[in-house]
Amino acid sequence: MNESLTSLHIRAGRALLDWSIRDLAKHADVHPNRISSFENGHTADPYKLEQMKAALEAAGVEFLYGAKPGVRLVNARSSSAK
Secondary structure, three states: OHHHOOHHHHHHHHHHHOOOHHHHHHHHOOOHHHHHHHHOOOOOOHHHHHHHHHHHHHOOEEEEOOOOOEEEEOOHHHHHOO
16 A cells, blocks of 8 residues: 555655654654655555654645655644644
Protein backbone atom coordinates (compact mmCIF):
# COMPACT_ATOMS: atom_id res chain seq x y z
CA MET A 1 0.00 0.00 0.00
CA ASN A 2 2.72 2.50 0.95
CA GLU A 3 5.15 1.57 -1.83
CA SER A 4 3.93 4.61 -3.75
CA LEU A 5 3.91 6.96 -0.75
CA THR A 6 6.88 9.32 -1.01
CA SER A 7 8.54 11.86 1.21
CA LEU A 8 7.01 14.53 -1.02
CA HIS A 9 3.53 13.21 -0.21
CA ILE A 10 4.21 13.55 3.51
CA ARG A 11 5.78 17.01 3.19
CA ALA A 12 2.96 18.25 0.94
CA GLY A 13 0.33 16.81 3.27
CA ARG A 14 1.87 18.68 6.19
CA ALA A 15 1.97 21.87 4.11
CA LEU A 16 -1.73 21.60 3.27
CA LEU A 17 -2.54 21.40 6.96
CA ASP A 18 0.09 23.96 7.96
CA TRP A 19 1.60 21.33 10.25
CA SER A 20 5.20 21.30 11.38
CA ILE A 21 7.11 18.06 11.74
CA ARG A 22 6.36 18.23 15.47
CA ASP A 23 2.63 18.58 14.76
CA LEU A 24 2.66 15.47 12.59
CA ALA A 25 4.78 13.66 15.18
CA LYS A 26 2.18 14.42 17.84
CA HIS A 27 -0.76 13.29 15.69
CA ALA A 28 0.99 10.18 14.36
CA ASP A 29 2.80 9.16 17.55
CA VAL A 30 6.07 9.07 15.60
CA HIS A 31 9.30 10.68 16.77
CA PRO A 32 10.02 13.93 14.85
CA ASN A 33 13.47 12.63 13.85
CA ARG A 34 11.86 9.70 12.00
CA ILE A 35 9.64 12.07 10.03
CA SER A 36 12.54 14.38 9.23
CA SER A 37 14.69 11.44 8.19
CA PHE A 38 11.99 10.10 5.84
CA GLU A 39 11.37 13.53 4.33
CA ASN A 40 15.11 13.76 3.66
CA GLY A 41 15.14 10.57 1.63
CA HIS A 42 15.78 7.81 4.14
CA THR A 43 13.68 4.67 4.29
CA ALA A 44 10.93 4.64 6.89
CA ASP A 45 9.68 1.72 8.93
CA PRO A 46 6.45 0.65 7.16
CA TYR A 47 4.51 0.78 10.44
CA LYS A 48 5.69 4.34 11.19
CA LEU A 49 4.97 5.39 7.62
CA GLU A 50 1.43 4.03 7.94
CA GLN A 51 1.00 6.01 11.17
CA MET A 52 2.08 9.23 9.40
CA LYS A 53 -0.23 8.53 6.48
CA ALA A 54 -3.17 7.70 8.76
CA ALA A 55 -2.72 10.89 10.80
CA LEU A 56 -2.68 13.04 7.67
CA GLU A 57 -5.70 11.24 6.22
CA ALA A 58 -7.61 11.67 9.49
CA ALA A 59 -6.97 15.40 9.20
CA GLY A 60 -8.39 15.48 5.67
CA VAL A 61 -5.45 14.85 3.35
CA GLU A 62 -6.06 12.57 0.39
CA PHE A 63 -3.05 10.98 -1.30
CA LEU A 64 -3.00 10.71 -5.09
CA TYR A 65 -0.90 8.15 -6.97
CA GLY A 66 -0.30 7.16 -10.57
CA ALA A 67 0.61 9.45 -13.44
CA LYS A 68 -0.09 12.61 -11.41
CA PRO A 69 0.89 11.88 -7.81
CA GLY A 70 0.17 14.45 -5.15
CA VAL A 71 -2.10 15.38 -2.28
CA ARG A 72 -5.29 17.33 -1.81
CA LEU A 73 -7.32 18.52 1.11
CA VAL A 74 -10.74 16.91 1.17
CA ASN A 75 -11.87 18.36 4.48
CA ALA A 76 -11.30 22.12 4.70
CA ARG A 77 -11.86 22.28 8.46
CA SER A 78 -8.89 19.96 9.05
CA SER A 79 -6.33 22.71 8.43
CA SER A 80 -6.96 23.93 11.98
CA ALA A 81 -6.53 20.45 13.47
CA LYS A 82 -3.25 21.23 15.25
